Amino acid sequence: MAIDKAKYVVTTPGATGPAAVARAFENQVAYCRDNRAGVTALVCQAVGDLLDTDRGGAFMRRVRRWAGPPLADALPLRVAGGLHALHQSGEEPGLSPIYEGLGPNNAAELVAAAIERHEAFLMPWLDGPPQTNEAGRSASFAAAFLWLVEQGLPGHFDLLEIGSSAGVNLMMRRYRYDLGGVCVGPKNARMRIAPEWRGASPPDQGFDIVGAQGCDVSPIDLTDEGQVARLKAYIWPEFTDRFARLETAIAAAHTFPPEIERRRAVDFLRDRLERPQERGTTRVLMHSVVWQYIPRDERDQIVELMEAAGQRADSETPLAWVSLEANRDTHRHELTASYWPAGDLRRNLATAHPHGAWIEWKG
Structure with missing residues:
Protein backbone atom coordinates (compact mmCIF):
# COMPACT_ATOMS: atom_id res chain seq x y z
CA MET A 1 0.00 0.00 0.00
CA ALA A 2 1.62 3.24 -1.17
CA ILE A 3 0.74 6.37 0.76
CA ASP A 4 -0.33 8.26 -2.36
CA LYS A 5 -2.57 5.36 -3.41
CA ALA A 6 -4.34 4.92 -0.06
CA LYS A 7 -8.07 5.58 -0.23
CA TYR A 8 -10.44 6.58 2.52
CA VAL A 9 -13.53 4.41 2.22
CA VAL A 10 -16.61 4.95 4.38
CA THR A 11 -17.31 1.71 6.18
CA THR A 12 -19.36 0.39 9.05
CA PRO A 13 -17.67 1.49 12.31
CA GLY A 14 -18.62 -1.80 13.97
CA ALA A 15 -17.09 -4.04 11.28
CA THR A 16 -14.69 -6.69 12.54
CA GLY A 17 -12.27 -9.21 11.07
CA PRO A 18 -9.06 -9.08 9.01
CA ALA A 19 -10.58 -7.05 6.18
CA ALA A 20 -11.82 -4.45 8.66
CA VAL A 21 -8.34 -4.24 10.21
CA ALA A 22 -6.74 -3.66 6.81
CA ARG A 23 -9.38 -1.04 5.94
CA ALA A 24 -8.82 0.77 9.25
CA PHE A 25 -5.09 1.12 8.51
CA GLU A 26 -5.61 2.25 4.91
CA ASN A 27 -8.20 4.80 6.03
CA GLN A 28 -5.78 6.12 8.63
CA VAL A 29 -3.00 6.42 6.07
CA ALA A 30 -5.28 8.42 3.76
CA TYR A 31 -6.51 10.56 6.64
CA CYS A 32 -2.99 11.39 7.84
CA ARG A 33 -1.79 12.11 4.32
CA ASP A 34 -4.69 14.46 3.66
CA ASN A 35 -3.98 16.29 6.93
CA ARG A 36 -0.28 16.80 6.15
CA ALA A 37 0.90 14.19 8.63
CA GLY A 38 3.33 12.31 6.42
CA VAL A 39 5.32 10.71 9.23
CA THR A 40 2.26 9.23 10.92
CA ALA A 41 0.93 8.15 7.51
CA LEU A 42 4.21 6.28 6.90
CA VAL A 43 4.05 4.60 10.31
CA CYS A 44 0.49 3.41 9.67
CA GLN A 45 1.42 2.32 6.16
CA ALA A 46 4.35 0.30 7.49
CA VAL A 47 2.15 -1.49 10.03
CA GLY A 48 -0.49 -2.06 7.35
CA ASP A 49 2.17 -3.66 5.16
CA LEU A 50 2.96 -6.10 7.99
CA LEU A 51 -0.60 -7.42 8.16
CA ASP A 52 0.01 -9.95 5.39
CA THR A 53 3.33 -11.11 6.81
CA ASP A 54 4.40 -13.12 9.84
CA ARG A 55 6.54 -10.30 11.24
CA GLY A 56 5.94 -8.47 14.52
CA GLY A 57 5.53 -11.32 16.99
CA ALA A 58 2.64 -11.43 19.45
CA PHE A 59 2.01 -7.70 19.10
CA MET A 60 1.18 -7.95 15.40
CA ARG A 61 -0.73 -11.20 15.91
CA ARG A 62 -3.01 -9.33 18.28
CA VAL A 63 -3.40 -6.54 15.73
CA ARG A 64 -4.22 -8.97 12.91
CA ARG A 65 -6.75 -10.85 15.05
CA TRP A 66 -8.25 -7.75 16.66
CA ALA A 67 -11.36 -8.91 18.50
CA GLY A 68 -13.28 -5.63 18.40
CA PRO A 69 -14.08 -3.19 15.62
CA PRO A 70 -10.69 -1.73 14.60
CA LEU A 71 -12.15 1.47 13.19
CA ALA A 72 -14.28 2.32 16.23
CA ASP A 73 -11.42 1.26 18.52
CA ALA A 74 -8.96 3.54 16.64
CA LEU A 75 -6.59 0.59 16.40
CA PRO A 76 -4.13 2.29 14.01
CA LEU A 77 -3.75 5.24 16.40
CA ARG A 78 -3.16 2.91 19.36
CA VAL A 79 -0.30 1.34 17.41
CA ALA A 80 1.03 4.70 16.20
CA GLY A 81 0.96 6.08 19.73
CA GLY A 82 2.98 3.17 21.06
CA LEU A 83 5.57 3.43 18.33
CA HIS A 84 5.89 7.19 18.81
CA ALA A 85 6.34 6.65 22.55
CA LEU A 86 9.04 4.09 21.81
CA HIS A 87 10.84 6.58 19.59
CA GLN A 88 10.52 9.33 22.20
CA SER A 89 12.02 7.02 24.83
CA GLY A 90 15.27 6.86 22.85
CA GLU A 91 15.37 3.09 23.20
CA GLU A 92 14.90 2.34 19.49
CA PRO A 93 17.22 4.34 17.20
CA GLY A 94 16.08 2.22 14.27
CA LEU A 95 12.89 4.28 14.09
CA SER A 96 14.75 7.59 13.78
CA PRO A 97 14.78 7.72 9.93
CA ILE A 98 10.98 7.57 10.00
CA TYR A 99 10.43 10.16 12.72
CA GLU A 100 13.08 12.48 11.32
CA GLY A 101 10.98 12.68 8.16
CA LEU A 102 13.49 10.97 5.89
CA GLY A 103 10.82 8.71 4.38
CA PRO A 104 12.90 5.50 4.27
CA ASN A 105 11.88 2.91 1.69
CA ASN A 106 12.28 0.11 4.24
CA ALA A 107 9.89 1.58 6.82
CA ALA A 108 8.00 -1.72 7.22
CA GLU A 109 11.23 -3.53 8.04
CA LEU A 110 12.29 -0.87 10.53
CA VAL A 111 8.89 -0.99 12.26
CA ALA A 112 8.81 -4.80 12.31
CA ALA A 113 12.27 -4.98 13.89
CA ALA A 114 11.33 -2.36 16.49
CA ILE A 115 8.13 -4.20 17.40
CA GLU A 116 9.97 -7.49 17.79
CA ARG A 117 12.62 -5.93 20.01
CA HIS A 118 10.18 -4.02 22.23
CA GLU A 119 7.08 -6.20 22.40
CA ALA A 120 6.66 -5.82 26.18
CA PHE A 121 6.83 -2.02 25.91
CA LEU A 122 4.33 -1.80 23.05
CA MET A 123 1.70 -4.35 24.07
CA PRO A 124 -0.04 -2.13 26.71
CA TRP A 125 -0.62 0.55 24.08
CA LEU A 126 -3.24 -1.73 22.52
CA ASP A 127 -5.27 -1.86 25.73
CA GLY A 128 -7.07 1.47 25.53
CA PRO A 129 -8.14 4.18 23.07
CA PRO A 130 -5.89 7.13 22.22
CA GLN A 131 -5.84 10.11 24.55
CA THR A 132 -5.62 13.33 22.60
CA ASN A 133 -6.00 16.81 24.00
CA GLU A 134 -5.37 19.80 21.78
Whole structure:
Protein backbone atom coordinates (compact mmCIF):
# COMPACT_ATOMS: atom_id res chain seq x y z
CA MET A 1 0.00 0.00 0.00
CA ALA A 2 1.62 3.24 -1.17
CA ILE A 3 0.74 6.37 0.76
CA ASP A 4 -0.33 8.26 -2.36
CA LYS A 5 -2.57 5.36 -3.41
CA ALA A 6 -4.34 4.92 -0.06
CA LYS A 7 -8.07 5.58 -0.23
CA TYR A 8 -10.44 6.58 2.52
CA VAL A 9 -13.53 4.41 2.22
CA VAL A 10 -16.61 4.95 4.38
CA THR A 11 -17.31 1.71 6.18
CA THR A 12 -19.36 0.39 9.05
CA PRO A 13 -17.67 1.49 12.31
CA GLY A 14 -18.62 -1.80 13.97
CA ALA A 15 -17.09 -4.04 11.28
CA THR A 16 -14.69 -6.69 12.54
CA GLY A 17 -12.27 -9.21 11.07
CA PRO A 18 -9.06 -9.08 9.01
CA ALA A 19 -10.58 -7.05 6.18
CA ALA A 20 -11.82 -4.45 8.66
CA VAL A 21 -8.34 -4.24 10.21
CA ALA A 22 -6.74 -3.66 6.81
CA ARG A 23 -9.38 -1.04 5.94
CA ALA A 24 -8.82 0.77 9.25
CA PHE A 25 -5.09 1.12 8.51
CA GLU A 26 -5.61 2.25 4.91
CA ASN A 27 -8.20 4.80 6.03
CA GLN A 28 -5.78 6.12 8.63
CA VAL A 29 -3.00 6.42 6.07
CA ALA A 30 -5.28 8.42 3.76
CA TYR A 31 -6.51 10.56 6.64
CA CYS A 32 -2.99 11.39 7.84
CA ARG A 33 -1.79 12.11 4.32
CA ASP A 34 -4.69 14.46 3.66
CA ASN A 35 -3.98 16.29 6.93
CA ARG A 36 -0.28 16.80 6.15
CA ALA A 37 0.90 14.19 8.63
CA GLY A 38 3.33 12.31 6.42
CA VAL A 39 5.32 10.71 9.23
CA THR A 40 2.26 9.23 10.92
CA ALA A 41 0.93 8.15 7.51
CA LEU A 42 4.21 6.28 6.90
CA VAL A 43 4.05 4.60 10.31
CA CYS A 44 0.49 3.41 9.67
CA GLN A 45 1.42 2.32 6.16
CA ALA A 46 4.35 0.30 7.49
CA VAL A 47 2.15 -1.49 10.03
CA GLY A 48 -0.49 -2.06 7.35
CA ASP A 49 2.17 -3.66 5.16
CA LEU A 50 2.96 -6.10 7.99
CA LEU A 51 -0.60 -7.42 8.16
CA ASP A 52 0.01 -9.95 5.39
CA THR A 53 3.33 -11.11 6.81
CA ASP A 54 4.40 -13.12 9.84
CA ARG A 55 6.54 -10.30 11.24
CA GLY A 56 5.94 -8.47 14.52
CA GLY A 57 5.53 -11.32 16.99
CA ALA A 58 2.64 -11.43 19.45
CA PHE A 59 2.01 -7.70 19.10
CA MET A 60 1.18 -7.95 15.40
CA ARG A 61 -0.73 -11.20 15.91
CA ARG A 62 -3.01 -9.33 18.28
CA VAL A 63 -3.40 -6.54 15.73
CA ARG A 64 -4.22 -8.97 12.91
CA ARG A 65 -6.75 -10.85 15.05
CA TRP A 66 -8.25 -7.75 16.66
CA ALA A 67 -11.36 -8.91 18.50
CA GLY A 68 -13.28 -5.63 18.40
CA PRO A 69 -14.08 -3.19 15.62
CA PRO A 70 -10.69 -1.73 14.60
CA LEU A 71 -12.15 1.47 13.19
CA ALA A 72 -14.28 2.32 16.23
CA ASP A 73 -11.42 1.26 18.52
CA ALA A 74 -8.96 3.54 16.64
CA LEU A 75 -6.59 0.59 16.40
CA PRO A 76 -4.13 2.29 14.01
CA LEU A 77 -3.75 5.24 16.40
CA ARG A 78 -3.16 2.91 19.36
CA VAL A 79 -0.30 1.34 17.41
CA ALA A 80 1.03 4.70 16.20
CA GLY A 81 0.96 6.08 19.73
CA GLY A 82 2.98 3.17 21.06
CA LEU A 83 5.57 3.43 18.33
CA HIS A 84 5.89 7.19 18.81
CA ALA A 85 6.34 6.65 22.55
CA LEU A 86 9.04 4.09 21.81
CA HIS A 87 10.84 6.58 19.59
CA GLN A 88 10.52 9.33 22.20
CA SER A 89 12.02 7.02 24.83
CA GLY A 90 15.27 6.86 22.85
CA GLU A 91 15.37 3.09 23.20
CA GLU A 92 14.90 2.34 19.49
CA PRO A 93 17.22 4.34 17.20
CA GLY A 94 16.08 2.22 14.27
CA LEU A 95 12.89 4.28 14.09
CA SER A 96 14.75 7.59 13.78
CA PRO A 97 14.78 7.72 9.93
CA ILE A 98 10.98 7.57 10.00
CA TYR A 99 10.43 10.16 12.72
CA GLU A 100 13.08 12.48 11.32
CA GLY A 101 10.98 12.68 8.16
CA LEU A 102 13.49 10.97 5.89
CA GLY A 103 10.82 8.71 4.38
CA PRO A 104 12.90 5.50 4.27
CA ASN A 105 11.88 2.91 1.69
CA ASN A 106 12.28 0.11 4.24
CA ALA A 107 9.89 1.58 6.82
CA ALA A 108 8.00 -1.72 7.22
CA GLU A 109 11.23 -3.53 8.04
CA LEU A 110 12.29 -0.87 10.53
CA VAL A 111 8.89 -0.99 12.26
CA ALA A 112 8.81 -4.80 12.31
CA ALA A 113 12.27 -4.98 13.89
CA ALA A 114 11.33 -2.36 16.49
CA ILE A 115 8.13 -4.20 17.40
CA GLU A 116 9.97 -7.49 17.79
CA ARG A 117 12.62 -5.93 20.01
CA HIS A 118 10.18 -4.02 22.23
CA GLU A 119 7.08 -6.20 22.40
CA ALA A 120 6.66 -5.82 26.18
CA PHE A 121 6.83 -2.02 25.91
CA LEU A 122 4.33 -1.80 23.05
CA MET A 123 1.70 -4.35 24.07
CA PRO A 124 -0.04 -2.13 26.71
CA TRP A 125 -0.62 0.55 24.08
CA LEU A 126 -3.24 -1.73 22.52
CA ASP A 127 -5.27 -1.86 25.73
CA GLY A 128 -7.07 1.47 25.53
CA PRO A 129 -8.14 4.18 23.07
CA PRO A 130 -5.89 7.13 22.22
CA GLN A 131 -5.84 10.11 24.55
CA THR A 132 -5.62 13.33 22.60
CA ASN A 133 -6.00 16.81 24.00
CA GLU A 134 -5.37 19.80 21.78
CA ALA A 135 -5.75 23.45 22.75
CA GLY A 136 -6.12 24.38 19.08
CA ARG A 137 -9.56 22.78 19.04
CA SER A 138 -10.78 25.29 21.59
CA ALA A 139 -10.64 27.97 18.88
CA SER A 140 -13.66 26.29 17.32
CA PHE A 141 -15.45 26.38 20.67
CA ALA A 142 -14.64 30.09 21.01
CA ALA A 143 -16.06 30.79 17.55
CA ALA A 144 -19.24 28.87 18.43
CA PHE A 145 -19.62 30.89 21.65
CA LEU A 146 -19.46 34.11 19.62
CA TRP A 147 -22.23 32.75 17.40
CA LEU A 148 -24.35 31.78 20.42
CA VAL A 149 -24.04 35.30 21.83
CA GLU A 150 -25.19 36.70 18.49
CA GLN A 151 -28.26 34.47 18.74
CA GLY A 152 -29.16 36.29 21.96
CA LEU A 153 -27.84 33.86 24.58
CA PRO A 154 -26.11 35.29 27.67
CA GLY A 155 -22.37 35.63 27.08
CA HIS A 156 -21.50 34.13 30.48
CA PHE A 157 -20.78 30.46 29.76
CA ASP A 158 -20.75 27.59 32.24
CA LEU A 159 -18.89 24.77 30.47
CA LEU A 160 -19.46 21.05 30.86
CA GLU A 161 -16.97 19.03 28.83
CA ILE A 162 -17.12 15.29 28.31
CA GLY A 163 -14.03 13.37 27.29
CA SER A 164 -11.85 16.11 28.76
CA SER A 165 -8.65 14.01 28.76
CA ALA A 166 -6.15 16.35 30.47
CA GLY A 167 -8.55 19.30 30.59
CA VAL A 168 -6.58 21.48 28.17
CA ASN A 169 -9.76 22.95 26.69
CA LEU A 170 -11.33 23.49 30.09
CA MET A 171 -8.66 26.15 30.63
CA MET A 172 -9.67 28.16 27.55
CA ARG A 173 -10.66 31.16 29.68
CA ARG A 174 -6.91 31.75 29.95
CA TYR A 175 -6.30 31.66 26.18
CA ARG A 176 -6.23 34.48 23.61
CA TYR A 177 -7.83 33.86 20.21
CA ASP A 178 -7.56 35.59 16.85
CA LEU A 179 -10.48 34.29 14.82
CA GLY A 180 -10.43 35.87 11.40
CA GLY A 181 -9.52 39.22 12.95
CA VAL A 182 -12.00 38.92 15.81
CA CYS A 183 -9.95 38.73 19.00
CA VAL A 184 -11.21 37.43 22.33
CA GLY A 185 -9.59 36.40 25.58
CA PRO A 186 -7.09 38.06 27.91
CA LYS A 187 -4.56 40.22 26.09
CA ASN A 188 -1.72 39.06 28.32
CA ALA A 189 -2.43 35.33 27.83
CA ARG A 190 0.57 33.04 27.34
CA MET A 191 -1.52 30.74 25.13
CA ARG A 192 -2.26 32.52 21.86
CA ILE A 193 -4.24 30.63 19.23
CA ALA A 194 -4.73 31.99 15.71
CA PRO A 195 -5.93 29.33 13.27
CA GLU A 196 -5.85 30.01 9.55
CA TRP A 197 -9.29 31.51 8.99
CA ARG A 198 -11.33 30.71 5.89
CA GLY A 199 -14.58 32.43 5.00
CA ALA A 200 -16.30 35.38 6.65
CA SER A 201 -15.25 36.38 10.16
CA PRO A 202 -17.35 35.11 13.07
CA PRO A 203 -19.64 37.53 14.95
CA ASP A 204 -17.63 40.27 16.65
CA GLN A 205 -19.02 39.64 20.12
CA GLY A 206 -17.54 39.07 23.56
CA PHE A 207 -18.00 36.32 26.09
CA ASP A 208 -16.75 35.16 29.46
CA ILE A 209 -16.41 31.73 31.00
CA VAL A 210 -17.78 31.63 34.52
CA GLY A 211 -17.34 27.90 35.14
CA ALA A 212 -15.61 24.92 33.53
CA GLN A 213 -15.88 21.31 34.67
CA GLY A 214 -15.22 18.11 32.81
CA CYS A 215 -15.01 14.35 32.99
CA ASP A 216 -13.08 11.51 31.44
CA VAL A 217 -13.05 7.77 32.02
CA SER A 218 -9.26 7.96 32.21
CA PRO A 219 -8.22 11.57 32.88
CA ILE A 220 -4.62 12.69 32.48
CA ASP A 221 -2.87 14.75 35.14
CA LEU A 222 -0.80 17.46 33.46
CA THR A 223 1.37 17.75 36.56
CA ASP A 224 2.47 14.09 36.29
CA GLU A 225 5.47 13.62 33.97
CA GLY A 226 4.63 10.00 33.14
CA GLN A 227 1.07 10.81 32.16
CA VAL A 228 2.21 13.80 30.13
CA ALA A 229 4.66 11.59 28.24
CA ARG A 230 1.78 9.34 27.25
CA LEU A 231 -0.23 12.33 26.04
CA LYS A 232 2.72 13.57 23.98
CA ALA A 233 3.01 10.17 22.30
CA TYR A 234 -0.40 10.66 20.75
CA ILE A 235 0.57 14.02 19.23
CA TRP A 236 1.49 13.54 15.60
CA PRO A 237 5.21 14.40 15.42
CA GLU A 238 4.80 16.58 12.33
CA PHE A 239 2.95 19.26 14.27
CA THR A 240 5.61 20.88 16.43
CA ASP A 241 3.29 23.77 17.33
CA ARG A 242 1.06 21.26 19.14
CA PHE A 243 3.93 20.36 21.47
CA ALA A 244 4.50 24.05 22.19
CA ARG A 245 0.82 24.56 23.01
CA LEU A 246 0.85 21.53 25.28
CA GLU A 247 3.84 22.89 27.21
CA THR A 248 1.95 26.16 27.73
CA ALA A 249 -1.09 24.22 28.94
CA ILE A 250 1.08 22.22 31.33
CA ALA A 251 2.39 25.46 32.83
CA ALA A 252 -1.17 26.71 33.23
CA ALA A 253 -2.23 23.47 34.94
CA HIS A 254 0.60 23.78 37.46
CA THR A 255 -0.73 27.22 38.38
CA PHE A 256 -4.41 26.29 38.58
CA PRO A 257 -5.40 22.78 37.43
CA PRO A 258 -8.63 22.13 35.52
CA GLU A 259 -11.57 20.47 37.26
CA ILE A 260 -11.94 16.92 35.90
CA GLU A 261 -13.77 13.93 37.34
CA ARG A 262 -12.97 10.31 36.55
CA ARG A 263 -16.48 9.40 35.41
CA ARG A 264 -18.57 8.22 32.49
CA ALA A 265 -19.87 11.03 30.33
CA VAL A 266 -23.54 10.23 30.85
CA ASP A 267 -23.20 10.02 34.64
CA PHE A 268 -21.30 13.29 34.82
CA LEU A 269 -23.78 15.06 32.57
CA ARG A 270 -26.84 13.75 34.40
CA ASP A 271 -25.42 15.03 37.68
CA ARG A 272 -24.51 18.46 36.33
CA LEU A 273 -27.78 19.02 34.48
CA GLU A 274 -29.69 18.36 37.70
CA ARG A 275 -27.83 21.12 39.53
CA PRO A 276 -29.31 24.63 39.70
CA GLN A 277 -28.16 26.99 36.97
CA GLU A 278 -27.40 30.61 37.74
CA ARG A 279 -29.70 32.96 35.89
CA GLY A 280 -28.05 35.00 33.18
CA THR A 281 -25.64 32.20 32.28
CA THR A 282 -25.56 29.80 29.36
CA ARG A 283 -24.84 26.20 30.29
CA VAL A 284 -22.88 24.46 27.52
CA LEU A 285 -22.15 20.81 26.85
CA MET A 286 -19.01 20.68 24.70
CA HIS A 287 -16.79 17.94 23.35
CA SER A 288 -14.23 17.35 20.62
CA VAL A 289 -13.04 14.15 18.91
CA VAL A 290 -14.58 11.95 21.59
CA TRP A 291 -18.08 11.05 20.41
CA GLN A 292 -16.84 8.04 18.42
CA TYR A 293 -15.30 6.53 21.56
CA ILE A 294 -18.49 6.71 23.64
CA PRO A 295 -20.63 3.53 23.43
CA ARG A 296 -23.77 3.91 21.34
CA ASP A 297 -26.20 3.29 24.21
CA GLU A 298 -24.43 5.96 26.27
CA ARG A 299 -24.57 8.42 23.36
CA ASP A 300 -28.32 7.80 23.10
CA GLN A 301 -28.71 8.53 26.82
CA ILE A 302 -26.76 11.79 26.46
CA VAL A 303 -29.07 12.90 23.66
CA GLU A 304 -32.10 12.11 25.83
CA LEU A 305 -30.63 14.03 28.77
CA MET A 306 -29.95 17.09 26.64
CA GLU A 307 -33.39 17.06 25.06
CA ALA A 308 -35.05 16.77 28.47
CA ALA A 309 -32.88 19.55 29.92
CA GLY A 310 -33.62 21.67 26.85
CA GLN A 311 -37.32 21.50 27.64
CA ARG A 312 -36.58 23.09 31.02
CA ALA A 313 -34.40 25.88 29.57
CA ASP A 314 -35.59 29.47 29.30
CA SER A 315 -34.15 32.77 28.11
CA GLU A 316 -32.44 33.39 31.46
CA THR A 317 -31.05 29.85 31.83
CA PRO A 318 -30.46 28.61 28.27
CA LEU A 319 -28.71 25.39 27.33
CA ALA A 320 -26.35 24.86 24.40
CA TRP A 321 -24.53 21.92 22.85
CA VAL A 322 -21.30 22.56 20.92
CA SER A 323 -19.21 19.81 19.36
CA LEU A 324 -16.26 19.35 17.03
CA GLU A 325 -16.48 15.80 15.74
CA ALA A 326 -15.63 13.80 12.63
CA ASN A 327 -18.21 13.32 9.92
CA ARG A 328 -17.47 9.79 8.76
CA ASP A 329 -19.18 10.40 5.42
CA THR A 330 -17.29 13.55 4.44
CA HIS A 331 -13.98 12.67 6.13
CA ARG A 332 -13.95 16.11 7.78
CA HIS A 333 -14.43 17.52 11.27
CA GLU A 334 -17.52 19.65 11.74
CA LEU A 335 -18.26 22.32 14.33
CA THR A 336 -21.94 22.10 15.21
CA ALA A 337 -24.10 23.91 17.73
CA SER A 338 -27.67 23.81 18.99
CA TYR A 339 -29.38 25.62 21.83
CA TRP A 340 -32.56 25.78 23.84
CA PRO A 341 -35.20 27.22 24.34
CA ALA A 342 -35.06 28.04 20.61
CA GLY A 343 -35.48 24.35 19.87
CA ASP A 344 -33.19 21.51 18.98
CA LEU A 345 -32.03 22.99 15.68
CA ARG A 346 -28.51 21.75 15.08
CA ARG A 347 -26.43 24.13 12.98
CA ASN A 348 -23.22 23.29 11.14
CA LEU A 349 -21.10 26.37 11.83
CA ALA A 350 -17.78 25.34 10.32
CA THR A 351 -15.46 22.62 9.21
CA ALA A 352 -12.09 22.58 10.92
CA HIS A 353 -8.72 20.92 10.98
CA PRO A 354 -8.78 18.20 13.66
CA HIS A 355 -5.89 19.84 15.53
CA GLY A 356 -6.89 23.46 15.07
CA ALA A 357 -4.68 24.51 12.15
CA TRP A 358 -7.57 26.09 10.24
CA ILE A 359 -11.29 26.84 10.49
CA GLU A 360 -13.61 27.24 7.50
CA TRP A 361 -16.49 29.31 8.80
CA LYS A 362 -20.07 28.93 7.60
CA GLY A 363 -21.91 30.62 10.47
